[in-house]
Amino acid sequence: MARINVNPKVYEAMKERYSSEYDGSSKKLWETLNKAVEDAQISGNDLISEKTIRNFFDGNDQSKRLEATLNALCKALLDYESYVAAEKALSPKAPEIVNNTAISLVPAQNLNQSQYLTQEWLQEYAQVIDQDCQIRILDMRKPRNIGDVYVEVLLLDTPTLMRHHQKTIDELLQFVEHSESEEDNEIVPKISENKASGFEVVAQSQRLMILGRPGAGKTTFLKKIAMVTMSELLESGDVNQNPLPIYIRLKDFSEAENQESLMDAITEKVPLDGIKTLLEQGQCLILLDALDEVINQEVERVYTSIDRFVKQYHRNKFIVTCRNAAREYFLEGFTLVEVAPFKIQQIEQFVHLWFQAEPETGKRFLADINSNKPVQRLAKKPLLLTFLCLTFDEIYSLAADPYGLYSDIIDVCSRRWDASRRIHREMPYAEGLTQERLLDMLSKIAYDSFIKDRPQYLWKRWGLEEEIATFTQRIFGFEAENKSISSRQVLNAIEANTGIIIEEVRDVYKFAHLTFREYFAARHIALSGDSELIKQVVSKHLLNRQWREIFRIIPGRLRNANEFLTDIFWEINKIAKNEKIQLLLKRIHEATQKHGVSSCGWRAMYLAVVRDAYYVGEHGVQINFPWARRLAIKVKELNGRRKQIVLPTPLSRVTIYLLITYAVVYQQNTPFPQSDIFDSVEQEKVAFFSQEPFQCLEKAIEQSAEVSKELTTKLKALKNKLASGENKDSKREVWLKELVEIMRDTLDIGRLFDFTKEDIEAMNNYLYACNLLVDCIGGDSMASPRLRNQIIDNLLLPVDKISDELVDTSDLLTISEK
Numbered sequence: 001m002a003r004i005n006v007n008p009k010v011y012e013a014m015k016e017r018y019s020s021e022y023d024g025s026s027k028k029l030w031e032t033l034n035k036a037v038e039d040a041q042i043s044g045n046d047l048i049s050e051k052t053i054r055n056f057f058d059g060n061d062q063s064k065r066l067e068a069t070l071n072a073l074c075k076a077l078l079d080y081e082s083y084v085a086a087e088k089a090l091s092p093k094a095p096e097i098v099n100n101t102a103i104s105l106v107p108a109q110n111l112n113q114s115q116y117l118t119q120e121w122l123q124e125y126a127q128v129i130d131q132d133c134q135i136r137i138l139d140m141r142k143p144r145n146i147g148d149v150y151v152e153v154l155l156l157d158t159p160t161l162m163r164h165h166q167k168t169i170d171e172l173l174q175f176v177e178h179s180e181s182e183e184d185n186e187i188v189p190k191i192s193e194n195k196a197s198g199f200e201v202v203a204q205s206q207r208l209m210i211l212g213r214p215g216a217g218k219t220t221f222l223k224k225i226a227m228v229t230m231s232e233l234l235e236s237g238d239v240n241q242n243p244l245p246i247y248i249r250l251k252d253f254s255e256a257e258n259q260e261s262l263m264d265a266i267t268e269k270v271p272l273d274g275i276k277t278l279l280e281q282g283q284c285l286i287l288l289d290a291l292d293e294v295i296n297q298e299v300e301r302v303y304t305s306i307d308r309f310v311k312q313y314h315r316n317k318f319i320v321t322c323r324n325a326a327r328e329y330f331l332e333g334f335t336l337v338e339v340a341p342f343k344i345q346q347i348e349q350f351v352h353l354w355f356q357a358e359p360e361t362g363k364r365f366l367a368d369i370n371s372n373k374p375v376q377r378l379a380k381k382p383l384l385l386t387f388l389c390l391t392f393d394e395i396y397s398l399a400a401d402p403y404g405l406y407s408d409i410i411d412v413c414s415r416r417w418d419a420s421r422r423i424h425r426e427m428p429y430a431e432g433l434t435q436e437r438l439l440d441m442l443s444k445i446a447y448d449s450f451i452k453d454r455p456q457y458l459w460k461r462w463g464l465e466e467e468i469a470t471f472t473q474r475i476f477g478f479e480a481e482n483k484s485i486s487s488r489q490v491l492n493a494i495e496a497n498t499g500i501i502i503e504e505v506r507d508v509y510k511f512a513h514l515t516f517r518e519y520f521a522a523r524h525i526a527l528s529g530d531s532e533l534i535k536q537v538v539s540k541h542l543l544n545r546q547w548r549e550i551f552r553i554i555p556g557r558l559r560n561a562n563e564f565l566t567d568i569f570w571e572i573n574k575i576a577k578n579e580k581i582q583l584l585l586k587r588i589h590e591a592t593q594k595h596g597v598s599s600c601g602w603r604a605m606y607l608a609v610v611r612d613a614y615y616v617g618e619h620g621v622q623i624n625f626p627w628a629r630r631l632a633i634k635v636k637e638l639n640g641r642r643k644q645i646v647l648p649t650p651l652s653r654v655t656i657y658l659l660i661t662y663a664v665v666y667q668q669n670t671p672f673p674q675s676d677i678f679d680s681v682e683q684e685k686v687a688f689f690s691q692e693p694f695q696c697l698e699k700a701i702e703q704s705a706e707v708s709k710e711l712t713t714k715l716k717a718l719k720n721k722l723a724s725g726e727n728k729d730s731k732r733e734v735w736l737k738e739l740v741e742i743m744r745d746t747l748d749i750g751r752l753f754d755f756t757k758e759d760i761e762a763m764n765n766y767l768y769a770c771n772l773l774v775d776c777i778g779g780d781s782m783a784s785p786r787l788r789n790q791i792i793d794n795l796l797l798p799v800d801k802i803s804d805e806l807v808d809t810s811d812l813l814t815i816s817e818k
Contacts, residue, residue, distance in 0.1 A: 004065070004067050004070070004083075006065055006070065007087045009087075010070075010074070010078075010083065010086050010087050013077075013078055013086070013506065014057075014073055014074065014077045014078060015057055016506075017077040017078060017506070017507070018057055018077060020460070020507075021077070021462070021507075024057070026050050026051075026053040026054040026057070026058075027050055029053050029076065029077075030048070030049070030050040030053055032076055033048055033053075033072055033076055048069055048072055048073075052069060053073075056069070056073070067083060070083035071083050074086040078506070085330075088330055088332065117237070117239060117244070117272075117274075117278075119237060121272065122233065122234055122237065123234070125230075125244075125270070125272075126230050126231075126234055128269075129226050129227060129230045129245060129247065130227070130230075132223065132226065132247045133146050133223035133224070133226055133227050133247070134146070135149075135220065135223070146220060146223050146224050146227060148353060148356075149350060149353045149354050149386075150220065150224050150353075151342070151346045151349045151350045151353070151382075152197055152198065152199075152346070153197075153198035153217055153220075153221040153224075153339055153340075154196065154197065154198065154339075154340040154343075154346075155196060155197075155198050155201045155210070155337040155338065155339060155340060156337060156338045156339075156340050198221055198225075198339075199225070199228070201337055202225060202319065205317075205319075205335050206317055206318070207310065207317070207318045207319075207331070207333050207334045207335060208318070208319045208320070208334060208335050208337065209319075209320045209321075209322065209330065209331055209334040209335065209336050209337070210222070210319065210320070210321045210322075210337055210338070210339060211321075211322055211323070211324050211336060211337070211338045211339070212321070212323065212324065212338055212339035213323065213324055213339075213381070213499050213502060213512065214323060214383070214413060214498070214499030214512075215381045215382060215383025215384055215413075215499065216339040216341070216381060216382065216383070217339050217381075217382035217383070218289075218290070218321040218322075218323075218339055219289055219290060219321060220382060221321075221339065222247070222287050222289050222319060222321050223247065223289075225245070225285070225287060225319065226245040226247045226285075226287055229242060229243065229245040229285055230245050233245070239278065239283040240283075243283050243284050243285040243316070243317060244270075244278060244283060244284045244285065245284075245285045245287060246266055246269060246270055246284055246285065246286050246287065247269075247287045247289065248262070248265050248266065248269060248286070248287065248288050248289065249289050249290065249293075250288055250289060250290055250291055250293060250294050250302055251290060251293040251294060251295075252265075253265040253302065254294040254295060254298035254301070254302050255295070255298070256268075260305075261305050261308075261309070262305045262306060262308075262309040263276075263309065266279075266286075279313045279316060280313065280315075281315065282313070282314075282315025282316050283316070284313075284316045284317075285316065285317045285318075285319070286309075286313075286316055286317070286318045286319070287319050288306065288318070288319070288320040288321070289320075289321050290321055290322065290323075291303075291306075291320055291321070291322040292322050292323040292496060303331075306320070306331060307331065307332065310331065310332075310333070318334070320334065323496060323499070324338070324502065324503070341380035341381060342379065342380045342381070342382060342385065343380075344376075347366075347369070347376075347379050347380070347385060348366060350382070350385055350389075351365055351366050351369075351385075351389065354386075354389045355389075361392075365388075365389070365392045368392070369388070375388065375405070377513055377514070377515060378409060378513060378515060384409055387408070387409060391405070391408065404556060404780060406515065406516075406519040406553065407519075410439070410500070410516065410519065413498050413499050413500050413512075414435065414438070414439070414498045414500060433472065433475060433490065437475060438494070439520075439523070440471075440524075440527075441468065441471045441472070442494075442500060442501070442520045443520040443521070443523045443524035443527070444467075444471060444524055445464070445467050445468075445471075445520070446511065446516075446517045446518075446519075446520035446521040446523075446524065447520070447521040447524035447525065448467070449517065449521070450517075450521050450541075450546075450547065450550070455546060457510055457514075457517075458504065458508050458509065458510050459508070459509045459510070460507060460508060460509075461488075461491070461503075461507040461508075461509065464491060464501075464509050465487040465488055465491055466487070468487045468490050468491055469486075469487040472486065472487065472490065491509075495509075499512055500512055500516055515549065518549040518550050518553065519549075519553060521550050522549075522550040522551075522553035522554045522557065523553075523557060525537055525550070525554055526553075526554050526557035526558050527557065531563055534554075534563065534564055534567065535563075535567055538564070538567040538568055538571055539567075539571060542568060542571050542572075542769055542772070543575075543765050543768065543769065545768075548772060551568075551772055551775075551776060552772070552775050552776060552779060554776075555776045555777075555779060555780070555781035555782070555783070556779055556780040556781065558781070558782060559782060560782055560783070561776070561781040561782055561783040562783050562784055562787050564776070565773070565776060565777060565781065565783055565787065565788070565791060566787070566791075566806075568769070568772070568773045568776065569773060569791050569794075569806070571769065572766065572769045572770060572773060573799055573802065575762060575765050575766045575769060576762075576766050576799065577799070578758075578759060578762040578763070578766075580753055580755055580756075580759040580762075580763075581759070581762055581763055581766055582798050582799060583753070584753060584763075585603075585796060585797060585798040586798040586801075587748075587749070588603050588606050588607060588796070589603065589796075589797055589798060589801060590748060591606060591655070591747065591748050591749045592606060592652075594651070594747075594748050595649055595651035595652040595655060595747070596649040596651060596652065597646050597648065597649055597652045598646075599639070599644070599646040599793075600635055600639070600792055600793055600794075600795045600796055601632075601635050601636050601639045601644075601645065601646060602646060602652065603795070603796040603797070604628075604631050604632040604635040604636070604795075604796060605632045605636075605656070606655070606659075606749070607628050607631070607632070607796060608628040608629045608631070608632035609656060609659045609660065609663070624764045624767060624768070627764070627767035627768055627770075627771055628767055630771055631767060631770050631771050631774065634771065634774045634775070634778065635774060635792070635795065637778070638774065638777065638778055638792055639792070641778075642789065642792070650703050650704075650706035650707050651707055651747065653699075653700075653703040654700050654703045654704050654707060654711070654747065655743070655747050655749055657696050657697070657699045657700035657703065658696075658697075658700050658715075658739065658742075658743055658747070659743075659749075660696045661696040661697045661700065661739065662736060662739055662740070662743075664696060665732060665735065665736060665739075697715065697718065697719050698719065700715055701715045701716060701719065707746075708746070710746075711742070711746050714742050714746070715742070718735075718738060718739060718742065721735060721738075770795060770796070773791070773795075774792075774795075777791060777792065787806075790803060790805070790806045791806065794806055
């Protein structure tokens with residue numbers, strides 16, 4: 001067998017696998033190859049020597065090698081049957097990307113108008129295409145025309161699995177290990193990839209294979225191509241300008257009893273005497289949808305039929321769609337591209353089209369998406385965005401029940417998506433690995449990934465197969481001797497059939513969305529029924545920002561969330577044992593009592609607006625006041641739902657207006673967002689910096705008339721100084737000090753606290769945890785109404801004021817009054 005040039009991309013892929021799986025050991029790889037030869041009962045003369053392996057990977061010349069050597073290495077390292085197959089898969093010819101190209105699907109040959117295509121026949125055939133190109137997903141009440149909701153698809157010229165410049169898991173993880181970041185679900189960065197309009201790519205390609213993950217929009221795009229092509233053909237009536245589109249669903253072809261070849265399927269789909277002539281002349285656009293949906297027994301036949309048909313009628317244009325995971329059958333001569341996730345502009349366009357009859361509903365839906373980062377990430381996938389639209393049509397909300405939302409989406413991925421299209425994909429040992437057991441296994445894998453010292457986002461194939469094996473060996477039917485085989489089969493089936501776990505780069509796997517990983521981890525905790533496990537999760541991970549979504553999901557799954565909510569409340573008050581925090585909570589509690597608004601809502605409001613009037617932190621370290629403002633809004637909403645709103649009093653109005661005045665003067669150049677927390681002040685929104693300081697002060701003076709003449713006199717004097725410019729530059733500090741003295745002496749508010757870094761860190765943790773607790777209470781939690789009300793009513797209280805019935809305070813630090 002002759003020597004051939006080694007493709008650099010194939011060599012790079014083999015060397016990466018050689019390094020990661022065999023530790024760069026030529027002996028280990030030689031032993032693997034030796035065993036493979038023995039198992040196949042091949043002559044020892046065909047065995048590659050260890051020296052050959054060592055020279056290939058460690059030498060300086062890899063330009064040429066025997067094809068037999070390359071075949072063996074590709075089989076062992078890359079799971080390809082031959083070097084040629086590996087080269088086709090790893091070095092696809094990229095499509096020429098042309099910007100601003102008009103949509104045109106012109107056939108390869110410019111031939112005379114066909115005598116078979118009459119206008120009457122075209123009109124009838126257009127109805128067939130129209131019927132094929134309707135979409136009906138899950139519980140949609142009636143089909144929708146693709147044209148009504150279609151958003152332009154972008155294609156990547158380098159499919160995800162072909163990106164081999166990422167060498168190690170450590171390099172991949174640098175893109176996701178951010179403690180607070182929720183911006184992106186993608187682990188592998190998009191490096192040097194071209195994105196172009198799908199129609200531009202189609203116009204430039206004779207044979208195109210479109211890859212994409214489940215629900216990425218492959219089928220919708222293919223149907224849109226069929227509709228556009230048919231419309232242009234109807235208008236021109238000339239296949240010289242526009243080919244005849246033929247849409248074939250490969251699943252239907254594979255299951256049809258009377259369709260042995262692809263030509264059988266086409267002649268049945270297109271009732272035209274001259275269809276063979278049109279094909280021979282290259283006047284057709286063949287659209288083959290979902291190669292991955294073909295059942296296992298028929299894959300080889302369908303693949304062979306497509307390959308023969310393409311070679312026989314090579315003048316035509318061909319487009320095939322397939323899931324990334326079902327990549328074993330790349331078609332010879334086809335350019336590989338991948339559907340890109342939706343960007344925010346595409347999401348907005350889709351939603352506007354979906355709700356075009358109810359634009360206000362669409363605006364509210366977009367607002368819900370924009371306020372929920374995990375949902376926003378899910379919306380990048382067209383199928384899941386469609387499902388979110390369907391859900392919103394029914395309940396007019398997305399954020400109230402995160403567990404229910406994720407549960408429905410997982411159901412889409414794991415069962416209803418295939419069931420709605422009457423697809424049954426074969427799962428290994430299906431009688432043992434039921435749907436529920438599959439979800440249990442994914443839940444255990446996700447939970448284990450969170451509790452490791454270093455959170456795990458990615459898995460090597462062998463590591464994931466080990467976790468699958470550990471779980472499945474407890475299921476009857478998974479025999480120990482078939483451990484490695486069955487584990488790989490299960491992993492391949494999960495990826496191809498559900499899309500919940502996907503291969504990001506070769507032999508490196510992840511959950512398709514980080515949200516899925518969070519959902520499954522929460523599911524494992526909630527279904528464990530282990531109160532000690534729940535306590536341990538709360539005590540160890542409450543303040544870990546990466547666990548935030550898990551905590552929000554758990555109460556929606558628990559049958560009784562009493563213990564979970566109480567555990568969180570207990571931990572929050574352990575955080576609040578800090579002396580400065582206790583003193584601050586005490587002052588706020590006393591102020592709200594004095595002002596006649598003693599409630600959690602008013603405590604949260606005071607905490608949100610005191611800002612600079614209360615705290616002085618060292619080294620410029622600041623308290624995270626956005627958390628305080630969010631908490632005030634959430635608590636107010638909860639109290640509204642409970643019908644426990646405490647109306648403002650004159651003293652509370654004066655306090656709020658003076659605190660706003662202080663903040664405006666203190667930081668006049670710092671923007672401060674509007675917030676609904678001020679609705680309690682005369683039922684109007686008052687935003688920091690939306691008015692001049694003296695306007696806020698005037699409102700305080702108006703309210704002070706109901707409090708005391710002395711207070712009114714002091715505030716008027718202060719206003720005169722403000723109007724004369726005494727709040728400017730060097731005089732500002734003196735003016736603010738006088739305002740603080742008035743607030744402190746008259747309203748018992750405004751005492752300064754000198755917070756250390758440790759105090760501020762504790763305060764930020766306290767605010768974060770309080771927000772999380774309110775999220776858990778306000779979500780879909782099954783808890784005692786009495787307990788729920790007790791927790792809300794005792795929120796933001798100093799330890800010694802918390803109800804003994806709710807929590808034992810004996811272990812908490814006793815704060816002496818100072």
